[in-house]
Amino acid sequence: MRLKDLAEHLGLSQTTVSRALNGYPEVNEATRRRVAETAARLGYRPNASALRLATGRSGAVGLVLRGAEELGPHMSEFLAGMSGRMGTEEIDIIVTTVDSYAEEVAAYRRIAASQKVDAIVLHSPTLRDERAEMLLDLKIPFVLHGRTNIDKPVAWLDIDNTGAVERATSHLLDLGHRRIVLLNGLKGRTFAEHREIGYLAALSARGVPFDPALMGNSVFTDEVAFRLAQAMLEMRPRPTAFLAGSMMTALGVFRAIRQAGLELGRDVSMIAHDDVFPYLNADNMYPSMSTTRSSIRQAGMRIGELILQLLAGKPPADIHELWPVELVLRESSGPLLDTR
């Protein structure tokens, strides 16, 4: 069923039918109703490719992922949020996976040249992200999830990682802890650097010296966290508190604590960063987990919204959002027991 067929069926021109369906004012109200009704009855939908070619808009946004490492639980939650927002606008999300940084760069060039998408969501930025520079050069609109230090105006949404970790660290210090482990993300990633800044700021505000041995940088998996935590728990004096970068990390640390014969919330405290996974609830853990919380799904939704604003012409320089992070105290964090 093409527009042409529909038009013939109605005894009208393609022009009029097209206008009627797209809400142009210069079409008789009775005609419009007749067209709309018939189109609905016959299940007509414009051919996506033709529409895109004619309008020059692709009606899609792109998301490029380095498959193995990036398409994990964080990304799927984010995607769920973004997709929810875009779905109502009939914009679809094109997911491309690549295996390396070089491939990722190539993918952006390909996407730009072939005009596959109207905009891109850039994520997991480094402090000076070359991909952002490149997308600017390619003149393809994008919203960054996170932040990067480049001079040109970039639309972004980020959470206050520095503030979150600073507060969590300060809280642990208030409870008497002095040997606090920070299990952070990979070096170079903006969010990890920001968290480190918060951690160091809290320590220095209390005059507690920084011990590099108490800091780990790694991906957020149960397994790596377990190994790191295990090693750290063997140190003497032993660390008494952990800041876990994600809930996956928290699971690994938890395991290490238990294996060391210690009890979480009593012998060792932990505050984890919670991106809010529906299938892994901090409140229902045993003991329940203290967290710095910020819904990554919400962020995805909002970024969808920002993309729409960007496409509607809002300048990137006006699109900056820094979200606060809540500190939710539960059973896993408690006062330091007698220091021995």
Add this chain to the structure above:
Amino acid sequence: MRLKDLAEHLGLSQTTVSRALNGYPEVNEATRRRVAETAARLGYRPNASALRLATGRSGAVGLVLRGAEELGPHMSEFLAGMSGRMGTEEIDIIVTTVDSYAEEVAAYRRIAASQKVDAIVLHSPTLRDERAEMLLDLKIPFVLHGRTNIDKPVAWLDIDNTGAVERATSHLLDLGHRRIVLLNGLKGRTFAEHREIGYLAALSARGVPFDPALMGNSVFTDEVAFRLAQAMLEMRPRPTAFLAGSMMTALGVFRAIRQAGLELGRDVSMIAHDDVFPYLNADNMYPSMSTTRSSIRQAGMRIGELILQLLAGKPPADIHELWPVELVLRESSGPLLDTR
């Protein structure tokens, strides 16, 4: 940079340039090289929309997800696999999320009418899946991840859920367990029904009566599993073994076991189904987890491949794959201790 520009730049017709780039035989080898070299140098890429309109192929496959519940860790792993395979063919994956079954059905109609995709991946089927019937009616090629009992030929790939659970159950029975809990997926879903069949078959083969109180049907989240397991551990006599439907479920059961003051692998055994998440390794758990294992990422990859075969003309009736599931025994499952 359009084809026309490139052609003018080369002093050739669009026809010749197009043919040269698409590998048609009737173009002089020297010309082809010149075209290819220039196109690469200028970074020419055909406009995706134009190409799609001209060829009638959209170069995309669709995946419709009921957002909140379905876009979880399983789906993202699956997506990673599929996307990896499709990426090398320059076919992109369009992810659409919907909020309800009705919306899902509407989404398929929309997608079909607008010819947005060349094929669809259908997942999480029920025993008699109406969506499959509908996609057949709409004449849109699709591969089913899982199985459904409809008469017409449907391309599918599934794992042997029945066999997996039957073996796991039999193994636990061999170890002396008699009160074995099955934490299964939602009623009606094919995989859950298949698992139940395997469970019942194993029980009946040993003449062990089936106790409905030992079976739970729910989504696979840590939280729900915790509650179910907690309730079941209060039964007397207490169940001595659990079959957990997923790793998330296993985490919840684990928590309930610990909270009840019991020890996994000694007081209570567990075998979990492992879809192989890179961030949650059964081998590295403590104690390590016995599993029925099948990589959902591999399945995604393979389904990508099957889609390509389907698009190449292979009849759906010839596309059926049933994958065996390994039983990997580790520390979480052990012999029944003295029955008291």
Add this chain to the structure above:
DNA sequence: CGGGTTATTCAAAGCGATTTCAAATTTTGA
């Protein structure tokens, strides 16, 4: 040397929508 292949190139007609520009009809107002 000339007719018949073969190899190579091109002009133009699609693909299915939107949109410009013009035409036909109706309404308005003096």
Add this chain to the structure above:
DNA sequence: TCAAAATTTGAAATCGCTTTGAATAACCCG
């Protein structure tokens, strides 16, 4: 009543590619 304005419709151009059918150039062989 009639010219001007407003309303409503339509023919044809356009988006950037592929592909058909035709044309030209080069080659072959008796």
